[in-house]
Amino acid sequence: MRYFKYAIVGGYIAGITLLFYIIGLLYHQTTTAAGTNNNSVIVEIPQGASLTRISHILSEQGLILSPSAFRLLAYIKNKQKQIQLGEFDLNATMTPGEILEKITSGKALLHSITIPEGYRILEINQLLVSKGLTKGDEFISQTKNPTLLKQLNIPTDSLEGYLFPDTYHFARNTSAQAIVETMINTFKDKVLKKEFLQQAQTMGFSFHEIITLASIIEKETGAAEERKMISSVFHNRLKKHMLLQTDPTVIYAIKDFDGNLRKKDLSMDSPYNTYRYSGLPPGPIASPGLESITAALNPSETQNLYFVSKQDGHHQFSTNLSAHNMAVRKYQLR
Structure with missing residues (x-):
């Protein structure tokens, strides 16, 4: 009988000890950085990735100690559904809590892209694809999106000319529609000014x-x-x-x-x-x-009606055809 009591007490002690060990281990794994190397690690959270997949991506990159502990932390903080898509600049000295905060805050890595003046939609699309920001012709398709066209009330079936040339910053997984909308909104902010609209109307x-x-x-x-x-x-x-x-x-x-x-x-x-x-x-x-x-x-x-390239980035202007033909012979036919 005494032996049985000792066994029960021993079992309780062992169970409590194991419980504290597990709690301690989980606390360590959810609060301790995975390493001391502070070199940047760019991690991409792909579209449709589950919390389990994301935790394994982080573990494979050496950024967290335990995928299961990271998932537990996400549930404890009720952030399991708040993880954002995109690329994130992380490092092994960040705690799991800091990493969770980074990937749920929307602070994804942004890529700078400059759209030169005079680019047409096809060229903008090629530039976006080369930067890995869009794929195929998805950007071109969105420039014909009727919903987006209505925003500007223009009498064509394309946004050609209305995607303002500027420097933009996009996360890798930004949708083609969001990219087009950003360019439209920039056009609205910088071009659709009351004085411009009135001036055009005055000119007929x-x-x-x-x-x-x-x-x-x-x-x-x-x-x-x-x-x-x-x-x-x-x-x-x-x-x-x-x-x-x-x-x-x-x-x-x-x-x-x-x-x-x-x-x-x-x-x-x-x-x-x-x-x-x-x-x-x-x-x-x-x-x-x-x-x-x-x-x-x-x-x-x-009173100019003609111009011809001087072949040096500038033009010769003329008021009549005779003078223009002379300029053509001088600059184009020499």
């Missing part, structure tokens, strides 16, 4: 027409000081009901343009062919910067 243009003209100006010159001069030529030609005859619009209409604009291209049947159809094309041909939009609204006061 819709704002869509101004953005279309600005995109042509953007593609015609990279010289800031010439933008208003280029704008003047197009405004003067529009007033005289002359064809705009601008190469960039034709190039825009050519699928898989190889860099060589041929004579036959100038007669192609496309509403973007300004050698064949009068007025502005149906919509922008690229994303214009703020300077080109300002130039479209504020052309220089000239």
Whole structure:
């Protein structure tokens, strides 16, 4: 009988000891950093990953001591469903609690990407894909999203010209729709100003027409000081009901343009062919910067109707065809 009592007491002591050991072990594993190496480890939390999978990813990278202890910690703090997608900059000196806080706070690693002025949607898509921010044509598809088009109330089926060229910062798993919305919102903030809209109306243009003209100006010159001069030529030609005859619009209409604009291209049947159809094309041909939009609204006061490249990044302007032909012979046929 005495032996039986000792066995029961011994069992209780052993059980309590084991319990304290487990509690101590879990406390150690949920509060202690996995190592002393503070080198950055970029960890990607993929879409659809379960808490179990995430805990094993962290363990495999040497960032936590125990996957099960990390999961327990997530449940204790009620953060098991708050883990964000994306890449996170972590290191082995962070405690499991610090790591959990980082990956549930939305502070994912951001990638910087600069969209140059004059890029068209196809080029922006290529840039995003090269940076690993989008895949395939998912970005292009979103630029035709009717819901997004309604935000700007534009009379085309594409956001060409309305994705503002700027430097952006996106997390790796940002959706293509969110990227497009960010660019639209930047356009709204920087371009859709009351004075711009009123100025376009006063000039007799819709704002869509101004953005279309600005995109042509953007593609015609990279010289800031010439933008208003280029704008003047197009405004003067529009007033005289002359064809705009601008190469960039034709190039825009050519699928898989190889860099060589041929004579036959100038007669192609496309509403973007300004050698064949009068007025502005149906919509922008690229994303214009703020300077080109300002130039479209504020052309220089000239009588110029022509310009030709000097082959040095600048242009020679002329008021009549005779002077223009002389400039062509001087700068293009020498």
